[in-house]
Amino acid sequence: MSRVVPAQERVWRTGTAPGIFPVLGHGIALFRRPLEFLNSLPSYGDLVEIRLGPQRAWMVCHPELVHEMLKDPHTFDKGGPLYDRLGKLMGDGLVTCRQPTHREKRRLLQPAFRPSHVAEYTDLVTEEADAVCRAWPDGQDIPVTEAMMALTTRVTSRVLLSDSLDDRTTAEVRDCLTAVVRGLFVRTVVPIDALFRLPTPANRRYRRALSRLHEIIDAAIAERRRGADHDDVLGTLLKAANGDGPTAAITDQEVHDHLITLLLTGVETQALALAGALSLLARNPEAERRLHAELDSLLAEGRRPRAEDLPHLVYTRCVVSETLRHSSPGWLFTRVATKETELGGRRLPKGATVLYSPHLLHHDPSSFPEPERFDPDRWLPGQPTAEQRRAMMPFSAGSRKCLGDEFAMVEATLALATIAGRRRLRHLPDRTERKQRPGITMGPRSLVMVCEPRTAGDHVVDNA
Numbered sequence: 063m064s065r066v067v068p069a070q071e072r073v074w075r076t077g078t079a080p081g082i083f084p085v086l087g088h089g090i091a092l093f094r095r096p097l098e099f100l101n102s103l104p105s106y107g108d109l110v111e112i113r114l115g116p117q118r119a120w121m122v123c124h125p126e127l128v129h130e131m132l133k134d135p136h137t138f139d140k141g142g143p144l145y146d147r148l149g150k151l152m153g154d155g156l157v158t159c160r161q162p163t164h165r166e167k168r169r170l171l172q173p174a175f176r177p178s179h180v181a182e183y184t185d186l187v188t189e190e191a192d193a194v195c196r197a198w199p200d201g202q203d204i205p206v207t208e209a210m211m212a213l214t215t216r217v218t219s220r221v222l223l224s225d226s227l228d229d230r231t232t233a234e235v236r237d238c239l240t241a242v243v244r245g246l247f248v249r250t251v252v253p254i255d256a257l258f259r260l261p262t263p264a265n266r267r268y269r270r271a272l273s274r275l276h277e278i279i280d281a282a283i284a285e286r287r288r289g290a291d292h293d294d295v296l297g298t299l300l301k302a303a304n305g306d307g308p309t310a311a312i313t314d315q316e317v318h319d320h321l322i323t324l325l326l327t328g329v330e331t332q333a334l335a336l337a338g339a340l341s342l343l344a345r346n347p348e349a350e351r352r353l354h355a356e357l358d359s360l361l362a363e364g365r366r367p368r369a370e371d372l373p374h375l376v377y378t379r380c381v382v383s384e385t386l387r388h389s390s391p392g393w394l395f396t397r398v399a400t401k402e403t404e405l406g407g408r409r410l411p412k413g414a415t416v417l418y419s420p421h422l423l424h425h426d427p428s429s430f431p432e433p434e435r436f437d438p439d440r441w442l443p444g445q446p447t448a449e450q451r452r453a454m455m456p457f458s459a460g461s462r463k464c465l466g467d468e469f470a471m472v473e474a475t476l477a478l479a480t481i482a483g484r485r486r487l488r489h490l491p492d493r494t495e496r497k498q499r500p501g502i503t504m505g506p507r508s509l510v511m512v513c514e515p516r517t518a519g520d521h522v523v524d525n526a
């Protein structure tokens with residue numbers, strides 16, 4: 063199964079995906095059955111030409127070729143339909159900024175998300191996760207995705223803004239983020255602005271949510287300027303705005319753009335990952351039993367996990383990793399060639415849209431046998447091959463890799479340990495899950511499950 067061949071010896075396969083519709087190109091396939099369409103592409107080549115509407119675009123299907131593209135962000139810069147649309151929303155924050163300004167921005171924000179700093183957030187994650195799942199009544203239906211959105215909104219807003227938002231405003235932020243993320247996908251795949259200026263209820267909802275989000279952030283910044291300093295992300299940004307940071311002074315607009323970027327990227331992805339893990343566990347009793355066994359042996363008397371438990375939560379972390387492989391919330395990303403270039407032996411014109419998809423890479427059976435099978439054992443120490451580690455890209459790779467990757471892994475591992483230590487969630491017997499239609503992110507967007515209490519050792523009883 064070894065696929066690592068020195069780059070210079072490799073002969074890449076290129077091809078074109080069949081089924082191009084006039085004007086719409088592969089738009090229908092991407093909209094109606096995106097995951098099946100993506101999964102079919104590696105059979106046509108390592109670099110496959112597709113059509114986004116009438117425009118040509120290239121999907122990079124081989125993990126090594128994806129790495130080659132991502133390690134050259136000056137040639138393959140942020141851009142294309144996704145980032146053009148996100149730029150209108152997030153301004154010039156870290157996710158959407160073009161390469162020439164990227165380094166400075168990253169240098170400013172990176173320290174808050176270094177592993178040494180992330181350890182400081184562990185208590186607040188378990189405290190919030192505990193509060194969320196303790197409120198679930200036994201035997202009742204739980205809106206799991208909504209609850210995970212509440213949890214990750216509270217955690218992220220505390221990391222960014224400490225206690226600047228009261229409970230009511232945090233709940234408002236959660237609702238606004240949900241509405242904005244929903245409206246964003248349709249604006250990306252149908253990039254016709256006039257349509258979204260029409261006074262329809264959906265357009266009004268989107269605009270209201272977006273303007274409220276901006277208002278809340280502006281109010282938090284103004285209040286902090288009037289009050290005491292805090293050692294949080296807003297504190298770092300305000301220092302930089304006063305010319306007192308590690309980089310050149312930033313503008314007030316940049317402070318705002320950074321905060322909205324971090325809220326929009328850090329909350330929903332994480333909520334979908336957690337909801338995805340709970341859903342997959344309920345469908346895979348053996349994985350659930352082993353998770354419970356690990357938690358019961360480590361967290362005696364239902365105590366909350368702490369930072370020092372992290373190295374021992376081995377299986378819990380494997381469940382998180384496998385969830386991110388199986389159901390990666392970030393599923394499709396675009397880049398734009400800033401000059402005429404070559405990729406996989408093919409000339410690409412300046413301005414070419416190039417895409418990569420963590421979902422496609424994670425579901426290619428030549429990297430991950432039986433890719434649809436949820437199998438946390440793939441990530442046990444010593445298990446993944448070098449090729450599998452290279453093909454696993456839920457957080458991307460290279461200098462534009464996710465800023466919050468370590469934070470996201472720690473948050474998800476601790477939140478899952480806290481929730482699964484106390485509660486067991488079951489799928490509703492009479493409800494079939496609706497087929498996934500990805501948006502800007504992918505995951506169980508409106509998952510409802512039923513809650514059962516857990517007692518230590520029930521994994522043993524279950525197995526008897």
Ligand code: HEM
Nearest residue numbers: 157327328331332335392395456457458462464465466470
């Ligand atoms: C499960 C959770 C998450 C997933 C799956 C995820 C995934 C990703 C991916 C795939 C990218 C690269 C996008 C591209 O190549 O175009 C990215 C970038 C980014 N993510 Fe995350 N992310 C997660 C959580 C977070 C969190 C918690 C934060 C911060 C609060 C965050 C902040 C960012 C930022 C700022 C970037 C842009 C980095 C740069 O360009 O330098 N993400 N994320």
